[in-house]
Amino acid sequence: MFSGTTRSLVGASKRLWTPISIRSLSTPNQPSAPSTKTSTTAPQIKAEPTPTSATSPTSAASTPVKESAAPEKAPVKEWLVEPWRSLTTLLTVLVLMILLQYSRSDRLADLEKNARLPRSVQALYLRPLRRKAEHGLPVCDLQLRSYSAENLEFFADFAIRAAYYLKLPVSGPVPLPRITQRWTVIRSNFVHKKSKENFERITLRRLIQIKDGHPEAVQAWLAFLRKHAFYGVGMKANVWEHESLDAGKALDASLPEIQKTVGPHLAQFGQREDNKRPGTIFDALDNARHAEPKNL
């Protein structure tokens, strides 16, 4: 279950290299686009750099040489195809192109040699890191529910990573049994009772358990997940808090504060002003209107 997501993410990491190289290599070609717009050789020039970038993104040193060689071929063909274009303008464009290409390819090489993804970003392409639980005391059960497995897996992964950075030991995601609901309805809006159609809705569930984390950290984690709630994924959390053995003393100490907070609510209780009568409720019950006849 979990390997599936990691595999796909690893695939994404491999793919990640190509967009970078394509973008950076295709930008030098952009100035050449107006000059080669009408020529037939344009697809050839553009096609050359991309396979090299796809096969060897790291060997950036070899690519600028090829690129510089490619535009040299281009003007010759263009010259043959479009004889009306003046040679001087072509040459200036060529020089500009080469200059631009060199500077950009150098920059690219530097980038690929020296720069790397930040560790936190790189970690996204690896299996999520986890803290080790010291005592294994469950503190919070988070249940994720969704109709789509992709969203659910993604968000479970996100929740586990968030828990790691909040230093919360986490176990899961445990795939809980699916909830399948089925409905059979008559196909038509009127009569034809024998022709029916079946529909179903499968709710997928994942359980993520936090172990011996600080209650505030757990609350922060839950708030973070709520803030970044993913579409189509529902959340339900059971939180347990643990008290020390002398909880009674703490309760006694906090009593005056609680009384203060409860005060305004308690002030609401009592009889209504317009309903006040002299005497107690027993007086009211004993009077003639409520008196039960004794020989009934």
Next chain:
Amino acid sequence: MSKAASMFHPKRLDLSGFVNTRVIRDHNKRNAFAQMEPERQALRYIIRNTSLPQRTRAQAQLQLSQMHCYTRPTQVKNRCVASGTARSVFRDFRLNRFQFRMQALAGELPGVKKASW
């Protein structure tokens, strides 16, 4: 107490979606029930409480039976929000079976697919 149902009509229509005379009527019944429920429960309590005098209980019975029929919970009937139909309305979606089918096939109900097993 007057028996006119108009006493439960809202001054402005406070409904959206599919609106129909019967839908409005059901809505009024729901409002009336919600409004009068504490009173009903109080009377029911008095009627069932054997420690109270017989006369009080009988009076409560009378009062309860004289309350408007719109205040009864049995008057409320689930209606389809898309068509106003009262028959075979799914509680999960508040939709009639046919509306449910149409919306499910159109993919408007999240997670509902055609099943085959």
